[in-house]
Amino acid sequence: MSDSINIVLRFALYLDLMLLFGLAAFGLYSLRGQERVSGAQLPFAPLLATTAVLGGLLSLAAMVCMTWAMSGVSDWIELWPHIEMMVWETDVGLSWTLRMVALLLAGFAVTLNKRWPTASLGLVLLGGAVALATLAWAGHGAMDEGARRSWHFITDFLHLWAAGGWVGALAAFALLLRQSEPRLAVLARTLTGFETAGAVIVVVISVTGVINYLFIVGPSITGLLDSTYGQLLALKLTLFAVMLVFAALNRFHLSPLLENARQTGEHRVAVNALRRSMVLEFSVAVVILGFVAWLGTLSPEME
Structure with missing residues (x-):
C-alpha cells in the first residue's frame, strides 16, 4: 500500500x-x-x-x-x-x-x-x-556519487524543465481553446510562436532522456524488457512518440488551418479540431507522468 x-x-x-x-x-x-x-x-x-x-x-x-x-x-x-x-x-x-x-x-x-x-x-x-x-x-540520480551524481542531476533538471514547459504549454493552449469565443489573433500567434520553443523542448527531452538511460541502465538494451522497469519505459517511449505525432499534426495541419479559417471568418471547425488534439495530447502527457512516477520507484534489475 x-x-x-x-x-x-x-x-x-x-x-x-x-x-x-x-x-x-x-x-x-x-x-x-x-x-x-x-x-x-x-x-x-x-x-x-x-x-x-x-x-x-x-x-x-x-x-x-x-x-x-x-x-x-x-x-x-x-x-x-x-x-x-x-x-x-x-x-x-x-x-x-x-x-x-x-x-x-x-x-x-x-x-x-x-x-x-x-x-x-x-x-x-x-x-x-x-x-x-x-x-x-x-530519483535515480540521488544514488550516484561524485561527478557522476552532479552530471546526472543536471540532466534530470533539464529533463524536468523541458517536460514542464511542454505540459504547461499544452494546459495553456487547452485553456485558451476552452473559451467560448477564443481570441483567434492571440491563439494563432502563440501557436506559431510555440514552434521554436516546442522544437527546443523536444530536443532537450530526447537528448536528456537518452543520457538518463545511459546513467541508469548503461549502453545496452539486452534483457531490458524482462523487467517491469523496461516494460514501463517502452510504454513511456511509445506514448512519447504518440505525442510527437500530435505535435506534428498541430504544427503542420491544424495551426495553418486555424490561420486560414481566421482570415475567412469560418473558424469553428478549426478551433474544435485543435481542442480535440490538445486535450488528447495533454491526456497522453498525464499518462506518461504516471509512468515516470512509477519508474522512479524501480530499477532495471527489479522484477
Whole structure:
C-alpha cells in the first residue's frame, strides 16, 4: 500500500509542479505586456496560486509517507522525531525544504500579478523551476556519487524543465481553446510562436532522456524488457512518440488551418479540431507522468 501511495504522490507532484513552472513560462515567452495580467488571456492568479498551495500540501504528504515507510513507525508522536531527522539531516530533506521555500516565493509572486504581471510571472517561474528541480533528489540520480551524481542531476533538471514547459504549454493552449469565443489573433500567434520553443523542448527531452538511460541502465538494451522497469519505459517511449505525432499534426495541419479559417471568418471547425488534439495530447502527457512516477520507484534489475 505504501508503494502505491508513494507513486500517486509522486505523480501528483510531477503534474502540479510542471503546471506551475510551465504555465508561468508560457506567459513569459508567448504573451505580451498586459496579456500577462490574470484574466486577460489566462487565469494566472487562481491557477498558479492553487498549484503552489497544492504543491506544498503534496510535499508535506510525501515527506510524511516517506518517513513512515522508512521508519516503520505509525504513531504520530513516535513518527515526529523521524520526520525532523529526515528534514534536517538528509539530502532529501534539504531538497524538500528548498522546495517549500520556492513554493512560498511562487505563492507570494502571484499576489503581484495585477500590478507587475511580468515580474510576477518571472518570480513564479523561478520558484517553479527550483521546486520542480528538487524532485530529482527522489530519483535515480540521488544514488550516484561524485561527478557522476552532479552530471546526472543536471540532466534530470533539464529533463524536468523541458517536460514542464511542454505540459504547461499544452494546459495553456487547452485553456485558451476552452473559451467560448477564443481570441483567434492571440491563439494563432502563440501557436506559431510555440514552434521554436516546442522544437527546443523536444530536443532537450530526447537528448536528456537518452543520457538518463545511459546513467541508469548503461549502453545496452539486452534483457531490458524482462523487467517491469523496461516494460514501463517502452510504454513511456511509445506514448512519447504518440505525442510527437500530435505535435506534428498541430504544427503542420491544424495551426495553418486555424490561420486560414481566421482570415475567412469560418473558424469553428478549426478551433474544435485543435481542442480535440490538445486535450488528447495533454491526456497522453498525464499518462506518461504516471509512468515516470512509477519508474522512479524501480530499477532495471527489479522484477
